[in-house]
Every structure is written in structure tokens, then in C-alpha cells.
Amino acid sequence: MAYWLMKSEPSDCSIDDALAAPNATVPWTGVRNHQARNFLRDAMRVDDGVLFYHSSCPQPGIAGLARIASECRPDPTQFDPASPWYDPTARPQSPRWLLRDVQALRRTRLLSLAELRAHPGLADLLVLRRGNRLSITPVSDAHWQLIGALLAQPGR
DNA sequence: GCCAACGTTGGC
DNA sequence: GCCAACGTTGGC
Numbered sequence: 576m577a578y579w580l581m582k583s584e585p586s587d588c589s590i591d592d593a594l595a596a597p598n599a600t601v602p603w604t605g606v607r608n609h610q611a612r613n614f615l616r617d618a619m620r621v622d623d624g625v626l627f628y629h630s631s632c633p634q635p636g637i638a639g640l641a642r643i644a645s646e647c648r649p650d651p652t653q654f655d656p657a658s659p660w661y662d663p664t665a666r667p668q669s670p671r672w673l674l675r676d677v678q679a680l681r682r683t684r685l686l687s688l689a690e691l692r693a694h695p696g697l698a699d700l701l702v703l704r705r706g707n708r709l710s711i712t713p714v715s716d717a718h719w720q721l722i723g724a725l726l727a728q729p730g731r
Numbered sequence: 732g733c734c735a736a737c738g739t740t741g742g743c
Numbered sequence: 744g745c746c747a748a749c750g751t752t753g754g755c
Binding site: 609 | 735738
């Protein structure tokens with residue numbers, strides 16, 4: 576079992592949006608980076624744990640817990656000219672971009688980016704690395720355990 | 732709105 | 744293959 580941090584803009588799909596979806600499950604559309612795509616395709620497994628992270632918003636940080644709920648399949652938005660994630664170079668016979676379903680499990684307190692950065696035990700968390708822009712990053716067992724413990728504590 | 736950092740594109 | 748220009752991400 577592996578763990579992941581997945582960024583979502585709450586104006587697009589917040590943890591509450593995901594929890595409100597049928598079966599609390601949403602297709603994770605719009606991954607348009609090869610490294611993140613490769614994580615989806617090669618490294619993820621059904622039931623892997625997910626830290627649901629809100630990005631590009633007033634209060635960035637970890638906002639909930641989720642799980643990987645499906646194998647990967649072509650992301651249909653790459654073929655949709657009306658979609659903001661349309662990729663005119665993608666062809667149905669050889670899709671370039673993939674997605675998995677993600678099932679939201681619960682909302683957590685907001686573990687803010689500032690609080691994540693302030694914790695010495697999370698110095699190596701990939702999403703905190705300078706210049707990091709990957710929307711999907713692996714999370715080590717140790718970091719997962721530590722973040723779980725922080726989420727169980729009251730925030731400041 | 733600003734800007735640092737990174738990825739992609741395309742000329743050569 | 745190099746690298747400058749440009750576009751995007753994402754925090755502030």
C-alpha cells in the first residue's frame with residue numbers, strides 16, 4: 576500500500592464536492608504532466624491512501640482523506656474540445672492522458688501549508704520542495720503516519 | 732496582480 | 744542537442 580498527495584483546486588473540486596459526489600467518488604481529470612501521469616499509470620494501486628490537498632486558493636493545505644478507487648483509464652476530457660483540458664494532439668486510438676477514480680473518505684481539519692512547512696519532520700515532503708509543481712506526489716509511510724497524527728490534533 | 736520556478740516549444 | 748522564449752503553476 577502506497578500513499579499519495581493529490582492537488583485539487585477547491586473552486587474546481589473541493590473535498591466537500593468530492594464527498595457530495597455519487598459514492599463520494601470523482602474521476603481525477605485534468606492531469607497533463609507526464610510524471611504525474613506515470614504515477615497514475617504505473618505506481619498507484621487501488622486502495623492506496625490519498626491526502627486531498629487544496630491548491631491555488633485562499634487557504635492551501637490538506638483538507639481531507641481519500642483512496643484510489645479504480646484502475647486507470649483514458650481521461651475523456653482530452654478528447655473534448657469544450658474542456659479546459661482538451662488536448663488536440665490526443666487520439667482516441669492512443670490516449671495520452673489517464674485518470675483514476677478517487678473516493679473521498681472524510682474531511683479533515685485544514686492542515687495548512689504553513690503548518691506543514693513549519694514541521695521539521697516534513698522537511699522532505701515532496702510537495703513542500705521549492706518549485707514543486709507536480710499535482711500528484713508520492714508520500715512516504717513515515718510522512719503519512721506523521722500527517723495522520725497532526726490531523727488528529729487540534730490546529731492552530 | 733506579482734513573480735519565482737519549472738515545463739514545453741521550436742529555431743538553429 | 745542547445746537554449747531562449749513563452750506558458751503554466753501556485754503561493755503570497
